[in-house]
Amino acid sequence: MRKITVGLLVFPRFQMLDIAAPGDAFAEVKVLSKGQSEYEILTIGTTRGPIQSSSGLTILPDRTIFDPCPHFDTLIVPGGLGVFDILEDTTLTDWLAMQGENCRRIGAICNGVFALGAAGMISGRTVTTHWMDAANLASMFRKAKVEPDLIYVKDGSLYTTAGVTAGIDLSLALIEEDFGKQMAVDVAKYLIVYLRRAGGQSQFSPLLDMQVESDSPIAAVQGYILGNLEQELTLPSIADTLQMSARHLSRLFKQECGMTVMSFVNDARIDAARHHLEATELTLSEIARRCGFGNAATFRRVFGKRLGISPVDYRQRFHSENAHTEKV
Numbered sequence: 001m002r003k004i005t006v007g008l009l010v011f012p013r014f015q016m017l018d019i020a021a022p023g024d025a026f027a028e029v030k031v032l033s034k035g036q037s038e039y040e041i042l043t044i045g046t047t048r049g050p051i052q053s054s055s056g057l058t059i060l061p062d063r064t065i066f067d068p069c070p071h072f073d074t075l076i077v078p079g080g081l082g083v084f085d086i087l088e089d090t091t092l093t094d095w096l097a098m099q100g101e102n103c104r105r106i107g108a109i110c111n112g113v114f115a116l117g118a119a120g121m122i123s124g125r126t127v128t129t130h131w132m133d134a135a136n137l138a139s140m141f142r143k144a145k146v147e148p149d150l151i152y153v154k155d156g157s158l159y160t161t162a163g164v165t166a167g168i169d170l171s172l173a174l175i176e177e178d179f180g181k182q183m184a185v186d187v188a189k190y191l192i193v194y195l196r197r198a199g200g201q202s203q204f205s206p207l208l209d210m211q212v213e214s215d216s217p218i219a220a221v222q223g224y225i226l227g228n229l230e231q232e233l234t235l236p237s238i239a240d241t242l243q244m245s246a247r248h249l250s251r252l253f254k255q256e257c258g259m260t261v262m263s264f265v266n267d268a269r270i271d272a273a274r275h276h277l278e279a280t281e282l283t284l285s286e287i288a289r290r291c292g293f294g295n296a297a298t299f300r301r302v303f304g305k306r307l308g309i310s311p312v313d314y315r316q317r318f319h320s321e322n323a324h325t326e327k328v
Contacts (some may be wrong), residue, residue: 044062046064
């Protein structure tokens with residue numbers, strides 16, 4: 001029988017699902033292999049005694065970072081609201097750095113990657129995290145390459161993931177590495193999840209979260225774009241309509257929004273299309289017309305390239321039961 005020892009770090013206000021999901025996925029290996037393969041799972045606390053998760057549920061860790069621990073093949077650090085409270089805990093960051101040298105691989109789920117960053121483990125590495133934390137991660141750890149749209153990233157022995165349920169994606173990837181694709185497929189089937197999810201985090205996150213203050217001249221630009229997505233919007237046409245030079249508009253927009261005018265246009269079109277796919281029964285051709293894609297073929301191509309999932313698949317996943325029919 002092959003046994004792999006996995007440590008799951010826990011700290012006050014950790015995300016319970018970040019350890020429960022991998023724990024359950026790993027546990028199924030023993031069941032499905034009829035005892036021929038197994039993960040030994042141990043929880044490791046950053047403090048002594050019971051530790052309360054962000055949801056209020058409490059666990060009693062098997063060990064603490066102050067106790068002798070077995071050699072971990074794999075260590076997983078969860079995310080949670082409490083991760084930002086432990087970044088200056090040198091006892092923990094030193095312990096993590098030591099584990100980084102001794103473990104075959106280390107994974108972080110959601111914003112657990114911030115703890116690895118504090119331990120000096122992501123410098124020069126490619127990582128991801130929850131889309132809401134990606135900009136903060138890139139700002140705090142400038143030597144790391146942050147990929148905000150990926151569900152999970154492997155960089156050598158370092159694994160990082162998007163938020164919460166992405167811990168299942170990571171677990172299935174590790175199971176496939178350790179015990180083969182068929183075992184990973186069997187575990188995914190048992191858990192009733194996809195072995196590999198289509199698309200990245202962009203399908204869940206709003207693309208436009210940088211709208212400026214209402215008294216800024218750029219607010220008028222954004223308002224015009226959002227209200228005229230069906231038009232053939234170009235930098236010169238937008239600037240001309242708002243009586244600005246294209247050069248001045250381009251510089252001011254990038255300065256205030258951190259992106260180009262045409263990037264804003266493209267993201268606005270995708271976000272508008274997502275709304276129609278989620279909330280209406282409009283055809284792809286009509287959505288394409290209303291959002292400025294021209295035709296359904298162009299819409300499918302651009303949408304799929306941007307979000308990694310087709311409009312049809314997106315609608316199947318996110319369509320509301322209360323979707324309404326709009327007049328064409």
